[in-house]
Amino acid sequence: MANNKPTLYTSLSPALLHLYDLRNAVVVIIDVFRATSTIASALHNGAQCVIPVDEVAKAIALSKHVNGIAAGERDGKIADGLEHGNSPLEYSPEFIKGRTLVLTTTNGTKLLQMALDNEADTIITGSFPNLSAVCDYLVKENKNVVLGCAGWKDRYNLEDTLFAGAVISRIKEHFTIHCDSSLTAEMQYNTVKDDLHAFAPNLTHYHRLVDRFGLIEDIRFCMTPDIANVLPLYKEGMLLAQ
Template sequence: MSSQKPTLFTCLSPALLHLYDLKGAVVVIIDVFRATSTIAYALNNGAKCVIPVDSVPKAVALSKNVNGIAAGERDGKIAEGLEHGNSPLEYHPEFIKDRTLVLTTTNGTRLLQMALDNQAETIITGSFPNLGAVCDFLIKENKNVVLGCAGWKDRYNLEDTLFAGAVINRIKEYFTIHCDSSLTAENMYLQQQDDLIGFAPKLTHYHRLVERFGLIEDIRFCLTENAANVLPLYKEGLLIRG
């Protein structure tokens, strides 16, 4: 058995995903504000599964077929034609237990589709609320890893990079990491780890969500480590508890 460690890379934007070899790798979809935090919270609170889709019409049609909840956002607000958005705190146990959430978002669900198209072997979703579960899984799998940051419409964003840094900081001894974006992510996380919520107002997406929509409690939840510590694992079109 080879003692060589698997590799870990951090992809800072969906626009860069084509530069990474996803075959045989575990890809972690990271969309901290808010898709992957919402997915973790819904599954943690008893959702049967989450079905990620790339368009609002698809979400509406599919939710009718499976008697599920069609939800999602475009540009941070509830998408037209949907009753429920991308706020994790909406999906409390009384509402979501034993139900299927059909979710479409600006960045996260799109990146997941791209990972599939690029032949990723295993896909999970990660955010601060399920940091521990993600790290445990990556160590156990012992496969090459690509941390995929959803960013904002292909642009770089800090909150996804901070989460990638948090993962790297906890698991780096198990991986070979020769990757400047991973080094950047970990250094950024180490600088801010003691007060992520205090750092948040500097982030552009914070302003999008808080100043326009007042979603400060969403932001607090999305930056709280292990508040919904489940592993969303992608299997045959569904995100289920892994």
């Protein structure tokens, strides 16, 4: 009997994304610490949309054009020339509701641009705060999936891989998965899933954010499933809550 299930692959680094066929797939952009967690937070709290851009200058210029909020980071801190950063806690309903967030980050927004450049059919963003929304959408769409981990400057990182593993553990019965990176992601997630918060201090990016900038509350938010459970879908240059 033929297997008509769509396929699922995991790209563990932006440097590997070009190896996957994105043209007929849903690409999930994963940058747990912190871009895709911040996108989920902003949209969950009522942002009209999030416009991801890959350069600070673009964020500043575009925010002026659309009367939006220019925000983002480089190397974990608010980027020079911007007033707002990449913290999911910064975008409360009182601040962000009805407004446009123009966001640029070290890894996540750059990966999204790479997916566009590689002709991705559909792009969504995912992180633990919107885990269920991502899984529900992927099952409903019944299309090929590429889970794209943003990593850190093309290097592997574990938190993005753990999120990929969390998605795979929930939806694998709906997909054909012959992909060692996906197998690795699920195995790693299964070893720590019972207490993600306790595991977080082992992560390199945790120390980059907490030891240098004291962002422990950001980390807690980013590792909490379904705390901002919206589905950000990329359409015509914008991420919109579905």
